[in-house]
Amino acid sequence: GGGGVDSLDYEVIENYAYREEQAHRGKLYVGYYVAVKWFFSLLIGIGTGLAAVFINLSVENFAGWKFALTFAIIQKSYFAGFIVYLVINLVLVFSSAYIITQFAPAAAGSGIPEIKGYLNGIDIPGTLLFRTLIGKIFGSIGSVGGGLALGKEGPLVHTGACIASLLGQGGSTKYHFNSRWPQLFKSDRDRRDLVTCGCAAGVAAAFRAPVGGVLFALEEVTSWWRSQLMWRVFFTSAIVAVVVRTAMGWCKSGICGHFGGGGFIIWDVSDGQDDYYFKELLPMAVIGVIGGLLGALFNQLTLYMTSWRRNSLHKKGNRVKIYEACIISCITSAISFGLPLLRKCSPCPESVPDSGIECPRPPGMYGNYVNPLGELYDFPDIFPAFLRQPLQFFCKTDNEYNDLATIFFNTQDDAIRNLFSAKTMREFSAQSLLTFLAMFYTLAVVTFGTAVPAGQFVPGIMIGSTYGRLVGMFVVRFYKKLNIEEGTYALLGAASFLGGSMRMTVSLCVIMVEITNNLKLLPLIMLVLLISKAVGDAFNEGLYEVQARLKGIPLLESRPKYHLRQMVAKEACQSQKVISLPRVIRVADVASILRSNKHNGFPVIDHTRSGETLVIGLVLRSHLLVLLQSKVDFQHSPLPCDPSARPIRHSFSEFAKPVSSKGLCIEDIHLTSDDLEMYIDLAPFLNPSPYVVSEDMSLTKVYNLFRQLGLRHLFVVPRPSRVIGLITRKDLLIEE
Amino acid sequence: GGGGVDSLDYEVIENYAYREEQAHRGKLYVGYYVAVKWFFSLLIGIGTGLAAVFINLSVENFAGWKFALTFAIIQKSYFAGFIVYLVINLVLVFSSAYIITQFAPAAAGSGIPEIKGYLNGIDIPGTLLFRTLIGKIFGSIGSVGGGLALGKEGPLVHTGACIASLLGQGGSTKYHFNSRWPQLFKSDRDRRDLVTCGCAAGVAAAFRAPVGGVLFALEEVTSWWRSQLMWRVFFTSAIVAVVVRTAMGWCKSGICGHFGGGGFIIWDVSDGQDDYYFKELLPMAVIGVIGGLLGALFNQLTLYMTSWRRNSLHKKGNRVKIYEACIISCITSAISFGLPLLRKCSPCPESVPDSGIECPRPPGMYGNYVNPLGELYDFPDIFPAFLRQPLQFFCKTDNEYNDLATIFFNTQDDAIRNLFSAKTMREFSAQSLLTFLAMFYTLAVVTFGTAVPAGQFVPGIMIGSTYGRLVGMFVVRFYKKLNIEEGTYALLGAASFLGGSMRMTVSLCVIMVEITNNLKLLPLIMLVLLISKAVGDAFNEGLYEVQARLKGIPLLESRPKYHLRQMVAKEACQSQKVISLPRVIRVADVASILRSNKHNGFPVIDHTRSGETLVIGLVLRSHLLVLLQSKVDFQHSPLPCDPSARPIRHSFSEFAKPVSSKGLCIEDIHLTSDDLEMYIDLAPFLNPSPYVVSEDMSLTKVYNLFRQLGLRHLFVVPRPSRVIGLITRKDLLIEE
Numbered sequence A, B: 001g002g003g004g005v006d007s008l009d010y011e012v013i014e015n016y017a018y019r020e021e022q023a024h025r026g027k028l029y030v031g032y033y034v035a036v037k038w039f040f041s042l043l044i045g046i047g048t049g050l051a052a053v054f055i056n057l058s059v060e061n062f063a064g065w066k067f068a069l070t071f072a073i074i075q076k077s078y079f080a081g082f083i084v085y086l087v088i089n090l091v092l093v094f095s096s097a098y099i100i101t102q103f104a105p106a107a108a109g110s111g112i113p114e115i116k117g118y119l120n121g122i123d124i125p126g127t128l129l130f131r132t133l134i135g136k137i138f139g140s141i142g143s144v145g146g147g148l149a150l151g152k153e154g155p156l157v158h159t160g161a162c163i164a165s166l167l168g169q170g171g172s173t174k175y176h177f178n179s180r181w182p183q184l185f186k187s188d189r190d191r192r193d194l195v196t197c198g199c200a201a202g203v204a205a206a207f208r209a210p211v212g213g214v215l216f217a218l219e220e221v222t223s224w225w226r227s228q229l230m231w232r233v234f235f236t237s238a239i240v241a242v243v244v245r246t247a248m249g250w251c252k253s254g255i256c257g258h259f260g261g262g263g264f265i266i267w268d269v270s271d272g273q274d275d276y277y278f279k280e281l282l283p284m285a286v287i288g289v290i291g292g293l294l295g296a297l298f299n300q301l302t303l304y305m306t307s308w309r310r311n312s313l314h315k316k317g318n319r320v321k322i323y324e325a326c327i328i329s330c331i332t333s334a335i336s337f338g339l340p341l342l343r344k345c346s347p348c349p350e351s352v353p354d355s356g357i358e359c360p361r362p363p364g365m366y367g368n369y370v371n372p373l374g375e376l377y378d379f380p381d382i383f384p385a386f387l388r389q390p391l392q393f394f395c396k397t398d399n400e401y402n403d404l405a406t407i408f409f410n411t412q413d414d415a416i417r418n419l420f421s422a423k424t425m426r427e428f429s430a431q432s433l434l435t436f437l438a439m440f441y442t443l444a445v446v447t448f449g450t451a452v453p454a455g456q457f458v459p460g461i462m463i464g465s466t467y468g469r470l471v472g473m474f475v476v477r478f479y480k481k482l483n484i485e486e487g488t489y490a491l492l493g494a495a496s497f498l499g500g501s502m503r504m505t506v507s508l509c510v511i512m513v514e515i516t517n518n519l520k521l522l523p524l525i526m527l528v529l530l531i532s533k534a535v536g537d538a539f540n541e542g543l544y545e546v547q548a549r550l551k552g553i554p555l556l557e558s559r560p561k562y563h564l565r566q567m568v569a570k571e572a573c574q575s576q577k578v579i580s581l582p583r584v585i586r587v588a589d590v591a592s593i594l595r596s597n598k599h600n601g602f603p604v605i606d607h608t609r610s611g612e613t614l615v616i617g618l619v620l621r622s623h624l625l626v627l628l629q630s631k632v633d634f635q636h637s638p639l640p641c642d643p644s645a646r647p648i649r650h651s652f653s654e655f656a657k658p659v660s661s662k663g664l665c666i667e668d669i670h671l672t673s674d675d676l677e678m679y680i681d682l683a684p685f686l687n688p689s690p691y692v693v694s695e696d697m698s699l700t701k702v703y704n705l706f707r708q709l710g711l712r713h714l715f716v717v718p719r720p721s722r723v724i725g726l727i728t729r730k731d732l733l734i735e736e
């Protein structure tokens, strides 16, 4: 696997330039460095928060106007209303697909597998570019606003990561803010920390769940962890929370149009059921099992869809991708508009006193932005008068409501709010819920993998809460006397589906609690997640792992494969003929070696005076390319020079590779025949102490070493002939 | 540092016995192993949950009866009441100190530094023994029930860890359940996972905060992390939550005496202020700063106290320790009884409509167990009649209340509930709060380090919420129009003090949210914690680090010290003369080498046919001792034998060291003079592939390697002469 993707270098390359730089750094520098790191965390938080506010504001306004207009027009003609609805959706989806295909192909999908790969040590070209950021933001406004069965949460994680990475390098690779800015965070290692912060910030912004963000970054995305980083990631999430809250407070006055009515909690269910009886645990376990099954099925179906798309459909070019998105948009519009029409309206139940719920709900109740009644007065006077009259949707009499429209013909956020709602017993008929489940599940599978930014969180919550509510209805019917809320079951269903598909645990649990503001449900959510994850794991891997594999992202999982136990290090590199370089090498030889293979690291071998060979380090292809291009280190003599006598010609940051791009390439470098005859001494530029393992270490141990330290290269060497010393805990605790 | 403590071996020792065992294991075995692991997590959850319920039940009943009796008696005579109160406290504290000093010295204190050390790789003798567990449980019942200024939460973490470790080895070292049980979890590595679960379970049980438990284990205690483990830790916490909830549900009917009235949330503040104005951020920042200062001061003062105790007081023997605890108990009783008496009662404010709070509070409002009125009817008829009449405490008229008694003469849980309470503006006077703060702070400092189990969470919350409420009072006075609750400020104060003293962040934040059930305060708690931790860090290390250092627990922090940057591996072991063993060695030589030094690992050197030396591995002192004791591997010939030809005489688990005890010692082993003349071939028993680093790797890198992999020994070797192969990501992703 992994054609075309390169690894990142998380190792600190302690070459001459690095050591020079270290020697010149005082304690003051360390303080400055730490201060800048925190400042960057602040900026990432602010940036991601603002991006989230912008996306939400745009989506809610587009969707709000769309529903308002449609509601108004169907008073006169259903057909005209449908056409308007369809066209608006189509335009939004088209613009999204157009942006993605023409401008930012790396912004398609959720981006989480790519970010996961990045933090696992693989650099997928294009993932963290400026154009990807732009494509992600505007693309997801189009695709979510256009009513497709996808969410904006996954893309926000990618957005956060892009913002972090771009900040770290001082703008896009083309237009830097200035040349000194990026000096600090040029290494892959520092950038990794920033991207981790960005990723947590994305979740924090998407779900307004700061703790969930930290845990998501920790559990799902990063492959390694340092507790110092936790603190900074937490800070970033806190900043996001403050930024989003401030923006929402600011929008409450109405200046942001349809956006801003909601609070910091997305779907407040705190007035629902918050205790449980032991006999309820059985139906809850059933929800967990259903979640595991449907989630695993979802992963499998999307796997087939995506590989089919890759292998046949998307090979035909961008035009086909755009057509595909547009067709799916039309189908989605037709289903969400048409199905409620086919469904007969139900009479309103007797109103429950002091629940505060009216039937039929006044249009304002559809959520904070789909408010045809309220919005009417927003239409300027030039609009026809019928737009300014109260509306009745789909039903003939005043005392009826359409349960399918309540969830289908609505933005996803409002649909979820309706499904989660408490004290609305029997609002939905089983038939409607089943229809919706089947339809929406199919739509979600089909939509997955189109060339638009697409998250799976909100669709997953939709699917899960539908069958959760269905189970809840049966429970209400069978366990008559208990104080059961269908909305609570819907919430558990949502958790179970996400658990069954994405296989997250702690972070998902915390996110669910944070978005619904009901801590008392925590043990129940835990239980459901445990079951759904276990059931799902019996069938396949989690959604992101499946997708990463499909995209050729060679993730190193945290646990080594079973068969590695029986192998030793030597066997993993049995067929290799190691290509190594001498300390002083002709430029022509370097060029030909670099041309003849694609390896990214080469051992450097020196000879002692007594004629023995000695491995003095590892030199990276990218560093060799920098040396060949700059040419200042070429020398005429084939003899090594004393590194301490020569001036330093490179600063450490010159060797850094730009993020998410191929970097230099041997074909780009022009060498004259004079150049080719010269020599270069590699000693100052190599990594003098790469990690080594002896030839018969078992591969499990090698794997753990490689993965825990985030390595890129590891030398397998013969057993040593003697031990110079033993390092134990005591030796590392020496005081200054 | 670190006299007497030994490191743990987290490394898998791939010796001959291990490889034999691996070869005989099928995939089925792996399944069995995983199943047992999960089953153990379940048991740990249940065990810790039950221990927590038992401790809480006992403490609340002791305290409940104590207050009921005292309240009743002071109706007749203040002096008699005081004596009764003092004597009950004294008896409880004495029993606690007696248990600790005579029976389980390792159970003193909170135990968190020790557990932290264990999970960092240091085995402190006695920490995880059965007697420690018993001492911890009964000791904390005595010390908390006796009204000292300490909490039961820290000890519960230790309790959870003990339960986990004991389960893992099948009971105490003396009385195993059976001999086959412990085979599975004999290695330090597996035991570490269990202890991590136990530690999370402890927090989950103490605060009824399952997510907080996971995060606490992750952030504060463990030094390494694997995402598979997170899932299991989470499961354990969920089980604890269910067990505690079940027990509390069961106790609601009253069968548990004074215990069981509370819900799953300890101090519900969800009816308080849940929004904030920007100008409130200033006083909140002030709270953060105060928290940082007082927390750092607390760490410093307790450091002085503890080191003074260690160096002078506690050297005088156990009797002095018991006297000390008793004296502190008397002082605490006198202060908490006497100070409210000196304070004049205040008139009740006009009652706030619909807040549901009465003044003077009926005694039942002091909490769910200090209910003299309610409890009266619990006294059997043999008690005098006056015990069965309604009571008035300290105040002369019916329309007054004593604010100092509200917080001082009360269990800590109830005092905190009162401090956190909303809609009780101006309940406390600034004078009372200041008095309480000064007194309680002093008591907490003085009590810290006595020979009883003692946690610092609840005292920290007490201290913090006192000054928090104080700040809140000023805010109410200055920002008149805002909807401010003093209780919210008290909560923030509590978070700030814990942040300033323990320096936890994410986990503390989640714990605070879980125990107070108010998600909306999350960003504010985050802010306060950020500030208080930063302020505290400017002065000293966190409480647990300070204490660990004092106890001689050589923790490896996550970040290497600055001066390690300038050193290389060679320099760390410069002064060493490496003591190594030949492959086949005379038993007499082994014995004399083991006697002559205290090293725990020895390189084993062999000679090739061509006469070159070759390092073939590392043998541990503990393994050598096992070999010397069993004697079955002694041979007469000084020639190496073929390991594949000889029968396996040891199972892998025979080499495992029992937890928390010194294990074998060379002085315990009796060798006859015949034995001494024999030889032993070490090849089958050594670790053939210890980790190695080359001599000039910088110590920062060495440190990271050592710490991230949890190593015990690391060989410093000369540069290799050749590279056999390079391992990259591609080589580790080979499919079966």
Ligand SMILES: Nc1ncnc2c1ncn2[C@@H]1O[C@H](COP(=O)(O)OP(=O)(O)OP(=O)(O)O)[C@@H](O)[C@H]1O
Binding pocket: A005, A006, A007, A008, A573, A576, A577, A578, A579, A580, A598, A599, A600, A601, A602, A603, A712, B726, B727, B728, B729, B730, B731
């Ligand atoms: N200098 C070398 N000499 C011989 N074989 C090498 C050398 N470097 C790498 N290899 C082998 O060639 C294969 C591909 O090498 P490559 O350097 O591309 O690593 P990779 O796994 O693709 O990771 P990266 O993302 O760094 O390219 C691997 O199997 C590796 O073991």
Ligand SMILES: Nc1ncnc2c1ncn2[C@@H]1O[C@H](COP(=O)(O)OP(=O)(O)OP(=O)(O)O)[C@@H](O)[C@H]1O
Binding pocket: A726, A727, A728, A729, A730, A731, B005, B006, B007, B008, B573, B576, B577, B578, B579, B580, B598, B599, B600, B601, B602, B603, B712
């Ligand atoms: N075989 C050996 N030969 C020479 N020096 C050694 C040897 N083993 C350890 N040392 C050195 O002796 C000192 C103490 O060794 P020891 O084995 O007690 O390690 P430690 O740091 O105390 O850890 P542990 O907890 O494993 O005992 C260390 O500085 C170590 O480098």
Ligand SMILES: [Mg+2]
Binding pocket: A005, A006, A598, A600
């Ligand atoms: Mg490659």
Ligand SMILES: [Mg+2]
Binding pocket: B005, B006, B598, B600
């Ligand atoms: Mg030692």
